[in-house]
Amino acid sequence: MEAFGPLVAAVILLFAILGARRLLHQIRNRKSPEELRAARDSFRNRLVHPNASEVEQGIGAYLPQRLLRLYEDHQTILTEQIEIRRPEPDPNNFTEPKNPAEWVEAFLPLDLESQKYSLDLPAQGWGKGFCFATDGEGNFYWIPANATRATDAPVFFAHTDPVANEQVAQTLEDFLSWPRTIHAPEAEASE
Numbered sequence: 001m002e003a004f005g006p007l008v009a010a011v012i013l014l015f016a017i018l019g020a021r022r023l024l025h026q027i028r029n030r031k032s033p034e035e036l037r038a039a040r041d042s043f044r045n046r047l048v049h050p051n052a053s054e055v056e057q058g059i060g061a062y063l064p065q066r067l068l069r070l071y072e073d074h075q076t077i078l079t080e081q082i083e084i085r086r087p088e089p090d091p092n093n094f095t096e097p098k099n100p101a102e103w104v105e106a107f108l109p110l111d112l113e114s115q116k117y118s119l120d121l122p123a124q125g126w127g128k129g130f131c132f133a134t135d136g137e138g139n140f141y142w143i144p145a146n147a148t149r150a151t152d153a154p155v156f157f158a159h160t161d162p163v164a165n166e167q168v169a170q171t172l173e174d175f176l177s178w179p180r181t182i183h184a185p186e187a188e189a190s191e
Contacts, residue, residue: 043109048074050110058112061128061145066152066172070132071110076176080106081183084175086168102157102168102175105136118142119158126158126165143172 031039050071056062071077086100108114108131118131118140131140138160143153155169169175 044078046109046111046113047071047077047107051112052110054112055110055115055130056145058115059128059130059145061147062149063130063145064143064150064153064172067110067130067132067143070107070172070176077107079182079184080104083181083183085179085181087178102141102178103135104133104141107133108140119160121158124158124163124165126156129156131158141168141175 050068052063052068052071082104084102084104086102088100108118110130110132115131118134119142121127121129121131121142126142127144128146129142129144131142133141135141135157140158142156142158144156146153152171152173154167155172155175157166157168158164159166169178
């Protein structure tokens with residue numbers, strides 16, 4: 001006890017100091033309600049003012065026309081916390097998921113800034129594309145981009161832990177036509 005007592009006390013003191021520094025840093029860097037509101041307003045402004053040409057130039061490919069039309073639908077693109085139900089799975093098709101629900105925490109702005117915080121699709125070997133929504137847990141819904149502008153394209157869900165890529169819909173039109181339930185607090189308050 002005499003030999004390890006001071007060592008244990010020093011380790012405990014070190015962890016207490018590090019914890020206090022971390023707490024102090026969090027308190028100092030906490031954003032005010034006004035700053036949080038300004039950041040949210042800026043994000044929503046980017047959602048309703050898409051910059052498709054910047055994205056296409058940045059990724060070196062054309063986005064599907066259906067994705068561009070999605071960003072014209074401000075009501076949908078501003079909606080958060082959406083549960084999208086797939087049509088009933090085909091019992092004879094074992095490759096279809098048995099849990100037919102998708103979760104969209106938020107749509108991402110159609111600009112290059114939003115892609116900085118999503119997956120690097122080409123680095124994963126999945127080709128060029130655009131991550132248009134997130135599930136809020138670091139996973140993304142994305143759509144491929146091509147050398148020519150397509151009418152529509154399949155929707156994929158990219159998992160980050162473990163890294164995987166799953167096609168969830170044949171087209172974005174299909175994905176957006178599935179029944180939705182909105183779980184956002186604003187939506188529940190207005191019901």
